[in-house]
Amino acid sequence: MMFSTTLKSALFGLGALAITASGALADDLADIKAAGKIVAATEMHYAPFDMLENGNYVGFDRDLFDEIAKEMGVAPVYEDLPWTSILPGLEVKKFDFVLAPVTMTAERADRYSFTLPIADATVTFVQRKGGKMTKPEDAKGLTVGVQKGTAQQKQLDAYSAKIGGFTIKEYGTNDEAYADLMTGRLDAVAGSAPLLNYLAKKRPDDFAVVNPPFGTPTYFGYVARKGEGDTLVAAVNDALKKIEADGRMKTLQEKWFGAATALPQMMPKL
Known part of the structure; x- marks a missing residue:
């Protein structure tokens, strides 16, 4: 019995040591x-x-x-x-x-x-300067780009369902979406407000942000x-x-x- 108790104690001690080591x-x-x-x-x-x-x-x-x-x-x-x-x-x-x-x-x-x-990180739209949209709801029936796999894409999917639908195109990077926006393949791009405000500020002759943001404040x-x-x-x-x-x-x-x-x-x- 003494041997069994000692062995159990030793095994318990080794287990505790292993847990401590793995935690470290x-x-x-x-x-x-x-x-x-x-x-x-x-x-x-x-x-x-x-x-x-x-x-x-x-x-x-x-x-x-x-x-x-x-x-x-x-x-x-x-x-x-x-x-x-x-x-x-x-x-x-x-x-x-x-x-x-x-x-x-x-x-x-x-x-x-x-x-x-x-x-x-609140979501909004950017369009070409002089584009069709004056408010977020105007996206209905248009073609909108978004970066694939982002939380912004999920909010865009939900907003499309809310206002009656628009076509969503996924992109690997935002830069690819902006390029298609400039060539007319897209009507707008969805993204977080800081990114799109920065884009419009840097290229005011090309882009304009559609206000207000449409996404849930995040x-x-x-x-x-x-x-x-x-x-x-x-x-x-x-x-x-x-x-x-x-x-x-x-x-x-x-x-x-x-x-x-x-x-x-x-x-x-x-």
Whole structure:
């Protein structure tokens, strides 16, 4: 009996040690701190958040995450990947963090760990300057483009059903959709308000935003793996709060979006 009890205790101790070890190994923040760097993935074709200019990565996300990494005391490493491969790539641990602005939804929050909001993500339309639309409802019967696999696409599907239907064409990138809009293959493109406002501001002779936005008010956040990435998200949130409090967020918003927008300092209800 003594031997059996001792053996059981030893096995229990080994099991507890294994659980502790696996928990430590599953702490993304600890691994990042040990490596001294954080590898973040985004699609660098999502102006003004992520862009390539003369081969250099620039944009709101780049500037903001440089500041976040500085607060965390690690070096940022950026990877450019197609949007459709980013969330699956996070799950199989090809990188540490999703820097691409991810629309915050309840469905995604069940699978991933979201940071605090980093920007507005409400959906609207952009059309060619002088186009047919004066309000969102005018999309009925037209042909609208959207980036495939996005939360904006889901809202567009719902809006089409709501107003009686329009043709939806899916694109791999927003840039491809904008090109078809300019050639007349599309009547409009749906996307988040910051992207389309930036596009119209940069190319006022080509594009015009159709106001008001038609989508449900939503936000963009960054994403980590659920569970093992929770401490990482907490560290990023601490950095975001400092950046908001000392005015750096306002400066970056004005630089890239043309105006500052107040963001929730608590997780919004999804």
